[in-house]
Amino acid sequence: MEPLLRVEDLRLYFRTASGLVRAVDGVHLEVGRGRTVAVLGESGCGKTSLARAVLRLLPRNVAHYSGRVVLDGQDLMGLSEEQFRQRVRWARLSFVPQAAMNSLNPVLRIRDQVAEPLWLAGLVRRPEEAQEQVEAALRRVGVPVDFADRYPFELSGGMRQRVAIAMALILRPPLVVLDEPTSALDVLTQANLLNLLKTLRWELGTSFLLITHDVATASELADDVAVMYAGQVVEFGPAERFFRQPLHPYARALRASVVSLREERPPTPLPGRPPSLLSPPEGCRFADRCPERFDPCGQPPPQVSVEGGCVMCWLYAQEASRAR
Amino acid sequence: MVQAAVTAPRGGVRQHPAVRVLLYALARLAALFAAVVVGVYLTILVANMGGYVDQIKRAEIREQVALAVSLNEQLRRLPADVRERVAEEMVRNEERRLGLDRPFLSRSVAYLRDALLLRLGFAERMTSDTGSRLVRQIILDRLPATLLLFLSAQLLLFFTSVAAALVLSRRYGSLADRLVVALAPTSAAPAWFYGIFLILVFAAGLRWLPFGGMVDAPPPEGKLAYAASVLRHMVLPLSSLALSSIFLSVYAWRTFFLIFSSEDYVELARAKGLPDRLVERRYILRPALPTILTSFALGLIGAWTGAIVLETVFNWPGLGRALYQAVGLYDTPVIVGSTILYAYLLAVTVFALDVVYAVVDPRVRVGAGGQG
Numbered sequence: 001m002e003p004l005l006r007v008e009d010l011r012l013y014f015r016t017a018s019g020l021v022r023a024v025d026g027v028h029l030e031v032g033r034g035r036t037v038a039v040l041g042e043s044g045c046g047k048t049s050l051a052r053a054v055l056r057l058l059p060r061n062v063a064h065y066s067g068r069v070v071l072d073g074q075d076l077m078g079l080s081e082e083q084f085r086q087r088v089r090w091a092r093l094s095f096v097p098q099a100a101m102n103s104l105n106p107v108l109r110i111r112d113q114v115a116e117p118l119w120l121a122g123l124v125r126r127p128e129e130a131q132e133q134v135e136a137a138l139r140r141v142g143v144p145v146d147f148a149d150r151y152p153f154e155l156s157g158g159m160r161q162r163v164a165i166a167m168a169l170i171l172r173p174p175l176v177v178l179d180e181p182t183s184a185l186d187v188l189t190q191a192n193l194l195n196l197l198k199t200l201r202w203e204l205g206t207s208f209l210l211i212t213h214d215v216a217t218a219s220e221l222a223d224d225v226a227v228m229y230a231g232q233v234v235e236f237g238p239a240e241r242f243f244r245q246p247l248h249p250y251a252r253a254l255r256a257s258v259v260s261l262r263e264e265r266p267p268t269p270l271p272g273r274p275p276s277l278l279s280p281p282e283g284c285r286f287a288d289r290c291p292e293r294f295d296p297c298g299q300p301p302p303q304v305s306v307e308g309g310c311v312m313c314w315l316y317a318q319e320a321s322r323a324r
Numbered sequence: 325m326v327q328a329a330v331t332a333p334r335g336g337v338r339q340h341p342a343v344r345v346l347l348y349a350l351a352r353l354a355a356l357f358a359a360v361v362v363g364v365y366l367t368i369l370v371a372n373m374g375g376y377v378d379q380i381k382r383a384e385i386r387e388q389v390a391l392a393v394s395l396n397e398q399l400r401r402l403p404a405d406v407r408e409r410v411a412e413e414m415v416r417n418e419e420r421r422l423g424l425d426r427p428f429l430s431r432s433v434a435y436l437r438d439a440l441l442l443r444l445g446f447a448e449r450m451t452s453d454t455g456s457r458l459v460r461q462i463i464l465d466r467l468p469a470t471l472l473l474f475l476s477a478q479l480l481l482f483f484t485s486v487a488a489a490l491v492l493s494r495r496y497g498s499l500a501d502r503l504v505v506a507l508a509p510t511s512a513a514p515a516w517f518y519g520i521f522l523i524l525v526f527a528a529g530l531r532w533l534p535f536g537g538m539v540d541a542p543p544p545e546g547k548l549a550y551a552a553s554v555l556r557h558m559v560l561p562l563s564s565l566a567l568s569s570i571f572l573s574v575y576a577w578r579t580f581f582l583i584f585s586s587e588d589y590v591e592l593a594r595a596k597g598l599p600d601r602l603v604e605r606r607y608i609l610r611p612a613l614p615t616i617l618t619s620f621a622l623g624l625i626g627a628w629t630g631a632i633v634l635e636t637v638f639n640w641p642g643l644g645r646a647l648y649q650a651v652g653l654y655d656t657p658v659i660v661g662s663t664i665l666y667a668y669l670l671a672v673t674v675f676a677l678d679v680v681y682a683v684v685d686p687r688v689r690v691g692a693g694g695q696g
Contacts, residue, residue, distance in 0.1 A: 055595055085599065086597070089594075089595060089596065090595065091597070094596075095595040097588060098588075102587065104592075105589045105593070105610075106611055106685075106686075107610055107613075108610075116598070117596055117597070120596070120597055120598060151687070153686075153687050
């Protein structure tokens with residue numbers, strides 16, 4: 001079956017004072033209907049830029065933006081900015097920003113901000129008509145209804161994030177991009193929000209593209225995991241495999257760096273730093289830190305299909321060719 | 325349960341909102357009044373050169389009396405010692421008339437009281453254009469000209485630069501944008517500097533526009549012709565005011581809008597699919613409104629006193645030139661009079677801004693939610 005979202009060879013480069021930053025450099029990704037894909041990776045590996053590229057929220061210094069983003073069979077890259085705004089934004093693709101961000105307009109009441117997409121979509125003629133829907137949306141995410149008349153600064157961080165989630169879901173879009181939705185919150189609030197997201201996914205059947213650096217968060221929500229390293233997705237596949245037996249050496253290292261309840265083993269940190277996105281190495285980008293580095297790693301690694309996904313590593317290219 | 329716990333303290337804080345707002349307003353007014361008192365008293369001290377003006381006046385009185393005595397036939401015939409005594413008596417009378425017999429500090433307090441009560445009194449040397457010696461009349465005669473020129477300049481500049489800045493912030497890095505950034509330093513030169521050039525080119529060289537003044541002499545008959553003549557006289561001063569600040573102003577506003585448009589909620593608004601106009605209005609201009617209003621209001625007050633040198637260059641009959649004249653003549657009542665008006669106007673504006681902030685920005689509202 002055609003997946004809900006298919007990202008092919010997506011590239012997003014930025015112009016900076018020190019040169020071209022290849023933040024997203026040929027990303028392949030799929031989000032199935034009703035599934036949650038977690039994009040995992042260290043800070044600075046291009047996760048947030050990937051979210052931006054999918055959402056087409058491009059900063060001013062974009063140097064290059066190409067590839068294919070196919071939502072529901074339609075190539076979004078072919079749409080003009082205005083077409084994209086009218087046909088895709090929020091109704092089919094919405095967004096929950098990072099919890100630390102002041103993502104709500106400080107001078108508008110919660111009610112008006114949550115209702116805004118409804119009257120933009122022409123579902124209500126005036127914001128006042130949206131009252132019932134707004135209150136239902138707030139109730140669904142566990143925000144007391146009388147908070148609707150408050151201003152964002154009168155809410156706690158967790159409540160604000162719930163409002164952001166209510167807002168993202170108000171038009172019932174098939175796909176929601178969540179960019180580190182819980183990272184800036186305390187552990188308890190984080191757990192509450194993750195439970196809420198799990199419930200919502202189950203109730204509404206929405207697909208989530210979850211951007212996170214936190215393996216634990218991913219393990220809570222993800223059906224599939226995309227491991228990102230230096231602007232590329234190095235491994236993509238079912239979450240179950242990622243947590244049981246990751247393929248790519250980087251994915252293994254990432255997996256080993258967190259404590260597990262099921263195994264008796266101390267977490268092992270991964271030494272070194274990711275390469276600069278200004279001038280990534282020509283061959284495999286992980287080669288310098290890879291414990292299993294061997295001869296072909298100086299060449300760009302191939303995209304090897306494995307069951308339920310793919311991996312970008314010479315190790316498996318060898319196996320694939322040997323098997324043949 | 326959760327709701328009750330959260331709303332309870334809020335209800336507690338809001339027990340007497342009217343009383344709280346009133347107290348806050350009174351406290352603000354008191355603080356502003358104190359600032360006005362200090363400002364005006366300092367002006368009185370400075371305008372009198374801390375009492376040194378008294379000595380100048382005493383010397384002048386002696387000179388005048390000596391002159392009067394020497395010109396008076398009757399007095400000249402008196403013996404020298406008697407004449408001396410009469411002269412001394414005249415000096416003392418004159419000093420008493422001007423209050424110079426009392427120490428300056430005690431008089432300065434009386435000046436302060438009169439100023440605060442807007443009893444502006446008589447000018448010491450100047451007369452108004454209509455021939456009155458009342459300070460109030462001197463100011464009122466000059467004010468319309470200054471307001472006409474500087475208010476229209478301020479309105480024109482403000483709205484043009486804000487509108488242009490919005491357009492530029494949308495086209496960050498475009499040719500027009502880079503041009504404005506490059507031209508911003510032209511505002512380092514004051515308006516009168518451009519004024520001299522414009523006069524050279526358009527009045528002296530091309531003879532298209534008048535050198536200065538506010539209307540033709542003699543003033544044309546009929547309201548329309550009069551207005552047209554005033555407009556023609558306003559072109560050069562307005563242009564020099566515009567030239568001296570438009571690029572810097574556009575640059576500043578454009579940077580301000582760029583900062584506000586990189587807020588996270590602006591990005592989210594775009595993700596929500598709001599059209600650009602709406603994003604600009606609700607997510608950039610609206611949250612920035614307090615700053616915009618402040619700048620606008622303070623600019624308007626600035627229009628009051630005008631610009632001394634520009635009015636002089638263009639021979640514009642405004643308050644700035646009157647003030648300049650007053651400074652040159654040590655005419656302290658005129659200096660203090662225009663200062664007190666300015667101070668009161670500033671205080672009233674700041675108070676009005678406080679009220680407006682509370683209306684346009686929920687975060688400023690007194691004690692709302694305990695965080696604002």
